[in-house]
Amino acid sequence: MVANVYADDTVKIGVAEPLTGPLAPQGKDVENGAKLAVDHLNAAGIKIKGTPVHFEIVAEDDMADPKTAVTIAQKLVDEGVVGVVGHLTSGTSIPASKVYAQADIPQISPSATNPVLTRQGFATAFRVIGDDAYVGGVLAQYMAKTAGYKRVAVIDDRSAYGQGLADIVVEDLKKAGVDVVDREYVTPSTIDFRGVLTSVKGKNPQAVFYGGVDAQAGPLRKQMTDLAMKTPLIGSAIETDNFIKLAGPAAEGTVSAESGQPLETMPGGKKFASEFEKKYGPVVLYAPYGYDAVMALAHAMELANSTSPKDIVPALKKVDFQDVTGTIAFDQKGDLRTSNVTLYQAKGGKFVPLQTVHLK
Numbered sequence: 001m002v003a004n005v006y007a008d009d010t011v012k013i014g015v016a017e018p019l020t021g022p023l024a025p026q027g028k029d030v031e032n033g034a035k036l037a038v039d040h041l042n043a044a045g046i047k048i049k050g051t052p053v054h055f056e057i058v059a060e061d062d063m064a065d066p067k068t069a070v071t072i073a074q075k076l077v078d079e080g081v082v083g084v085v086g087h088l089t090s091g092t093s094i095p096a097s098k099v100y101a102q103a104d105i106p107q108i109s110p111s112a113t114n115p116v117l118t119r120q121g122f123a124t125a126f127r128v129i130g131d132d133a134y135v136g137g138v139l140a141q142y143m144a145k146t147a148g149y150k151r152v153a154v155i156d157d158r159s160a161y162g163q164g165l166a167d168i169v170v171e172d173l174k175k176a177g178v179d180v181v182d183r184e185y186v187t188p189s190t191i192d193f194r195g196v197l198t199s200v201k202g203k204n205p206q207a208v209f210y211g212g213v214d215a216q217a218g219p220l221r222k223q224m225t226d227l228a229m230k231t232p233l234i235g236s237a238i239e240t241d242n243f244i245k246l247a248g249p250a251a252e253g254t255v256s257a258e259s260g261q262p263l264e265t266m267p268g269g270k271k272f273a274s275e276f277e278k279k280y281g282p283v284v285l286y287a288p289y290g291y292d293a294v295m296a297l298a299h300a301m302e303l304a305n306s307t308s309p310k311d312i313v314p315a316l317k318k319v320d321f322q323d324v325t326g327t328i329a330f331d332q333k334g335d336l337r338t339s340n341v342t343l344y345q346a347k348g349g350k351f352v353p354l355q356t357v358h359l360k
Contacts, residue, residue, distance in 0.1 A: 011053045011307050013038065013294060014076035016069065016086030016096065019061035022215035025242060025284050027088050030110050031059050032280040033290030034085050036272075041298050048307050055298070062087055064188075066095045073099035081105065082309050083297040085290055089213075090114030091160040097125045105309045106316055108296055110289030111237075113259060114164040118334040124313055126330055128292045130259035130339030130359065132161075135236055136168030138341040138357050139209070139257045143234060144176035149206040153182040153231075155196060155220070156211030162188075165236055166211035181205050188212070193220045197227055207232050214238040217254075218246025225250035239344040239351035240285060247346075254346040255354070260325055261340045262353045263288065268324035288324040295323050 015034045017027030038055045045052055058079055062069040069092035076084055077099060083106040087093040093112035100107040101122040109117065109127040113135060118125050143149045152173055156166035163185075170180050181203040184196045197220070200208060208224070208231050210217050217238040224233065232253050239256040247254070263269040263283055272288055280287075300315035301307055320329040329337045339359050344351040 009051055009053050011048075011055050011301070012058050012079065012081045013055060013297060014079070014081035014084040014086065015057055015059040015290070016062050016072050016076060016084055016092075017059070017088045018064035018092075019059065021063050023064045023088060023213060025240075026111070026286055027061075027064075029284035029287045030085065030088060030290035031057070032276070033110070033283075033287030034294045036276055036279065036287075037291040037294035037298075041294070046298060046302065048301055049305055053301075053307065055294075062092050062096070064089055064092060066091050069093075069096040070099055072096070077103040077105060082301070082307050083108065083312060085110060085293040085297075087112060088286070089159070089161050090117060090164060093117050094120075094160055097122055100124050103309070104313060106297065106300070106313050108293040108316075110293050111286045112161070113237075114160050116160070116164070122334075126296070126316060126334040128289050128296060128325065128328060128336065129286075130341060131335060132165045132168050132236075134339055134341050134359050135257050135259055136165055137172050138343065139169050139234060139236065140172030140176055140178070142255065142257070142343055143207055143209070144173060144178050147207065149178060151179050151181045151203075151205045152207050152209060153184070153200040153203055153205035154180055154209045154211070155184045155186060155193075155200065157188045157190070157213075157216060158185050159188050159212065162211035162213075164211075166209065169209055169211070186212070186216070188216070190216065191219060193223050194227065197224055197229065201227060201229050201231075205231055207234055209234045210238075211236070214240045214243040215246070218243045218251070221247040221254060222250045237285070239346075241350075244346065244349060244351070251346040251349070256344045256346075256351065258285075258342055258344065259339060260289070261342050261356045262344075265353075265356070266325050267322055272324045292323045292325050292328055295321070296328050299328075
């Protein structure tokens with residue numbers, strides 16, 4: 001890389017998210033959260049080595065596609081970003097992480113939860129959200145203990161996120177003595193679930209767990225009702241307005257688990273939501289995490305007194321601050337030292353929090 005890329009007082013932070021396609025609402029949400037953080041940093045007049053720096057977002061669309069994500073990652077590296085907020089999905093974050101590792105550029109995902117991301121041995125990989133080992137455990141505990149289900153069917157979309165989470169849920173359900181009566185697979189582009197659901201219905205489960213995103217979970221839930229399946233749907237990160245819209249009245253009773261806690265109970269949640277809504281409209285899901293990812297990079301720059309990625313990476317292991325989502329402090333893998341998981345349930349056309357589990 002050119003030696004004088006960082007001599008300029010403009011500091012570029014990359015944002016790599018799906019900005020088009022079914023996951024665009026979540027991707028734009030992260031981008032807008034990052035933009036708000038940059039606005040705050042620029043207003044604060046941060047100085048590095050005595051010189052005021054100006055932060056700038058460089059946003060790229062990975063279309064939630066693993067191959068595109070790798071191309072986008074290299075593009076951001078070539079553009080001289082000092083760090084990257086991204087990617088949204090585990091399926092894009094994991095392959096892109098190799099590019100960032102080779103360039104010694106820190107990557108902080110606001111939303112990728114597959115444990116593999118931070119277990120590859122890359123010093124550059126971080127996330128500001130808990131991983132699926134926690135989420136899967138809480139989901140299995142809810143199904144086995146709280147709801148008392150003895151027979152559960154599992155469907156996933158074969159993505160790094162969906163299948164990775166489903167594998168953890170299946171393992172934890174079996175440990176809890178729950179019979180996984182069926183395991184079915186679809187793809188991230190499946191729109192007709194009736195064949196799979198007919199098979200599942202024949203196994204007479206008490207609940208169906210789906211590993212995948214809201215854009216598919218909504219139609220799946222609707223098609224369950226069309227097949228007269230009264231079985232509840234359980235998922236993760238599907239507690240969105242988009243799911244409610246796609247599922248319609250069938251959404252009622254659906255349970256979803258999400259790393260973190262409800263926006264209104266986050267330490268800086270209410271203030272963030274108020275300011276964010278004035279600029280960008282309501283928070284979709286991950287905007288607070290996009291905000292905190294940018295702030296983590298800024299804190300690391302101040303600790304290192306440098307805007308060079310090679311100095312920022314080790315400094316990230318030393319940051320310890322509280323912002324919108326809570327305490328941001330990373331362990332040696334790049335995961336948060338403490339995390340929460342919240343269960344939500346669809347009631348009256350919206351998702352409401354059921355319980356937040358605090359984890360260490």
